[in-house]
Amino acid sequence: MTRYLIYTACFFLLIWSCRRGSDVRPSGPQPYTLNLPANFPQPVYDLSQNPLTVQGVALGRRLFYDPRLSRDSTISCGFCHQQFAAFAHFDHPLSHGIDNNTGFRSVPGLFNLIWQRDFMWDGGVNHLEIQPLTPITDPNEMGEDLAHLIAKLNADAKYRGLFNDAFGAGEINSQKVFKALAQFMATMNSFDSKYDSVMRKAPGVQFTAEEASGYKIFQNNCASCHKEPLFTDGSYRNNGLPINASLHDAGRMRITNNTNDYLKFKVPSLRNIIKSPPYMHDGRFYDIFNVFEHYSSGIILQIPQTPTVDPLLRNGLPLTPSEQRDLYFFLNTLTDPGFINSKALSEIVITN
Amino acid sequence: MKLHRLLIAFCVLCIACKKDIKEQEGTLQITFKNVVNGAALKLNTTNYTNAAGETFTISRFRYFISNIALIKMDNSELKLPAAYYLINEADSASKTIDIPAPGGEYRGITFMVGVDSIRNVSGAQTGALDPVSGMFWSWNSGYIMAQLEGTSPVSTAANNALTFHIGGFQGQYSALQTIPLISPISLSVSEIRHPQITINADAYAWFNQPNLVRFQTISTIHVPGEDAWKIATNYRNMFRITDVTDL
Numbered sequence: 026m027t028r029y030l031i032y033t034a035c036f037f038l039l040i041w042s043c044r045r046g047s048d049v050r051p052s053g054p055q056p057y058t059l060n061l062p063a064n065f066p067q068p069v070y071d072l073s074q075n076p077l078t079v080q081g082v083a084l085g086r087r088l089f090y091d092p093r094l095s096r097d098s099t100i101s102c103g104f105c106h107q108q109f110a111a112f113a114h115f116d117h118p119l120s121h122g123i124d125n126n127t128g129f130r131s132v133p134g135l136f137n138l139i140w141q142r143d144f145m146w147d148g149g150v151n152h153l154e155i156q157p158l159t160p161i162t163d164p165n166e167m168g169e170d171l172a173h174l175i176a177k178l179n180a181d182a183k184y185r186g187l188f189n190d191a192f193g194a195g196e197i198n199s200q201k202v203f204k205a206l207a208q209f210m211a212t213m214n215s216f217d218s219k220y221d222s223v224m225r226k227a228p229g230v231q232f233t234a235e236e237a238s239g240y241k242i243f244q245n246n247c248a249s250c251h252k253e254p255l256f257t258d259g260s261y262r263n264n265g266l267p268i269n270a271s272l273h274d275a276g277r278m279r280i281t282n283n284t285n286d287y288l289k290f291k292v293p294s295l296r297n298i299i300k301s302p303p304y305m306h307d308g309r310f311y312d313i314f315n316v317f318e319h320y321s322s323g324i325i326l327q328i329p330q331t332p333t334v335d336p337l338l339r340n341g342l343p344l345t346p347s348e349q350r351d352l353y354f355f356l357n358t359l360t361d362p363g364f365i366n367s368k369a370l371s372e373i374v375i376t377n
Numbered sequence: 378m379k380l381h382r383l384l385i386a387f388c389v390l391c392i393a394c395k396k397d398i399k400e401q402e403g404t405l406q407i408t409f410k411n412v413v414n415g416a417a418l419k420l421n422t423t424n425y426t427n428a429a430g431e432t433f434t435i436s437r438f439r440y441f442i443s444n445i446a447l448i449k450m451d452n453s454e455l456k457l458p459a460a461y462y463l464i465n466e467a468d469s470a471s472k473t474i475d476i477p478a479p480g481g482e483y484r485g486i487t488f489m490v491g492v493d494s495i496r497n498v499s500g501a502q503t504g505a506l507d508p509v510s511g512m513f514w515s516w517n518s519g520y521i522m523a524q525l526e527g528t529s530p531v532s533t534a535a536n537n538a539l540t541f542h543i544g545g546f547q548g549q550y551s552a553l554q555t556i557p558l559i560s561p562i563s564l565s566v567s568e569i570r571h572p573q574i575t576i577n578a579d580a581y582a583w584f585n586q587p588n589l590v591r592f593q594t595i596s597t598i599h600v601p602g603e604d605a606w607k608i609a610t611n612y613r614n615m616f617r618i619t620d621v622t623d624l
C-alpha cells in the first residue's frame with residue numbers, strides 16, 4: 026500500500042514537473058558554453074560578470090566586423106584583425122586606419138584574450154572590455170567618437186533588436202557594446218595546435234624529429250618568457266631591438282613613467298606565429314628567420330646596449346642555422362588550423 | 378495558545394521591519410557652485426587671474442564626486458551605497474545631486490574627487506562612469522578625475538590652450554583625493570527633513586596652494602604623474618560649504 030502511494034506520488038510529481046517545464050518557454054538569451062582546456066590556467070577575465078550567451082557572442086561578432094564602428098564606415102575591427110593571420114594584420118608592419126592614417130605599432134594577433142591581464146604592446150589597457158575603446162576612438166585607427174557611435178547604433182533598428190535579444194530591452198549604451206565585443210573576443214581561443222595534441226597525448230600525434238629538436242631548443246632558449254601553455258608570461262621586456270628613431274616609441278615607459286620600463290614591450294604569444302608576420306612591436310621583421318637572427322647575433326652587435334635590455338638576452342641566444350631550422354619546424358606546430366579557419370569566428374558581411 | 382503566540386511574533390516582526398524601512402528614508406541635497414576666486418564661474422566669456430598673476434579663461438570644468446560618507450556626531454563615518462556623479466559646469470542639472478541617506482544627525486560629509494581605483498580596473502561601466510563622457514583615458518586605462526580646459530595668453534600650447542586632465546589612481550602620484558567637509562550646523566536627515574548643502578568649488582585653488590602653477594610653464598597635463606598629482610593636491614582645497622538649508 027505504501028509502495029502504491031509512493032508510486033502515485035512520483036507519477037503526479039512527474040506530471041507536475043513536466044508541466045512546469047513545458048510552461049517555461051525558452052526566452053531571453055541562451056547560455057553559450059565555452060569549453061576551455063584543462064591544462065590552461067584560470068582565465069583572468071571574470072566571465073561571471075559577463076555571462077556568455079549565443080546572442081551576445083553573435084552580436085559581438087557582428088560589431089567586430091561592422092565598418093560602421095569607424096568614423097567614415099570604412100574600417101571594422103576585422104579590417105586589421107584578419108582571421109587567417111590569427112587576427113593580426115598580415116603583411117602590415119604598422120596599423121592602418123581611416124583617412125590613410127598609420128599608427129606606430131603593429132597589429133597584435135587576437136586569441137586567448139581571456140587569459141591576458143592587460144592589453145596593447147605597452148599594457149596600457151587594463152581590461153578586456155574597455156580594450157576596443159582604444160582602436161574605436163584613436164584618430165589613427167577607427168577615429169570614431171564614442172557618443173556618436175552609440176547614437177548611430179541606437180538609430181539602427183536592426184542593432185536595437187540584436188541588443189534587446191542579447192541584453193534585454195533598453196537603450197544601447199557603451200557598456201553593452203563593450204560587453205558584446207568582450208563576449209565574442211572570449212570565444213577567440215586557440216588551443217588546438219599540433220603542439221596541444223602532442224601535449225595531450227592525442228593518439229597517433231607525435232612531433233617529427235625536427236619538431237622535437239626544435240621544442241628542446243625552444244625550452245632551452247625561449248620558454249622562460251614565452252611560457253607554456255600560453256607561450257607568453259605576460260611580462261614587459263626590452264628584447265634588445267635598436268630604437269626606431271622615426272617612431273620614438275618608449276614602450277611601457279609611456280604608461281608607467283618609469284625609466285626602468287624604457288623600450289619594454291609585452292612578450293607576445295608564439296601561438297600561430299608563423300601565420301602572423303611581420304614581427305615585433307613595429308613589425309620590422311617580415312620573416313621569422315630575421316627574428317632568430319636578431320636573438321642569435323643582433324643583440325650583441327649593439328654597442329652600447331640600452332640599460333633596460335633584458336638580462337636573459339644581453340649575450341644573445343646563439344643559434345646555429347640547423348637549430349634555427351628545427352625551431353622553425355617547432356613553431357609551425359603552434360599553428361592552430363581549427364582556430365584560423367573557424368566558421369564561428371569568420372567575417373560576416375553586413376548588408377543591413 | 379500556540380497560534381496566538383505566533384501571531385504576536387508575526388506582528389512584532391512586521392513592526393520591526395516597518396521601522397527599518399522608515400529609518401532608511403531621507404535625502405541630502407548637495408549643490409555644487411563652481412567659482413573662480415569666489416566669483417561665479419562663467420565659461421568662455423570671463424577673464425580670470427591665477428595666483429601667479431596670469432590671465433585665463435575656462436571653457437570646460439568637470440569633476441567626479443564619489444564614495445560619499447556622512448560624518449556622524451561621534452566623528453565616525455557612515456559609508457553610503459556606491460554612487461558616482463560627474464559634476465559638469467556646462468550642465469546645470471549635473472550640479473545638484475540628491476543623496477539617499479539614512480535618518481540621523483550628522484556633522485558633515487566626506488567624498489572623493491574622482492573615481493576609486495576599483496572602478497578604474499573593472500571594465501565597462503555605465504551611468505556617470507560611461508566613458509562616453511570622454512572622462513576616460515583609453516590608451517592608459519583610467520578615469521580623468523577632474524578636468525579644466527581653457528585658454529591663457531601665456532600658454533605655449535597651440536591656440537594658447539590650457540588642458541588640465543587630472544587622473545591616475547595608483548602609485549605615488551595617485552590623484553585620488555578624499556575631502557572631509559564639516560557643516561557649520563549639524564545636518565538632520567529624516568523623512569521630513571531634507572538638508573540642502575551648497576558647496577563652492579573654486580577653480581582658483583587648482584593653481585594656487587601648495588603647488589603654485591604658472592601657465593607659462595605648465596599649460597598641458599593629460600597623463601597621470603607628478604604634475605597631475607600636484608594639481609590634485611591643490612584642488613583638494615577647492616571645496617567649501619557655503620550654505621546649509623535645513624528644511
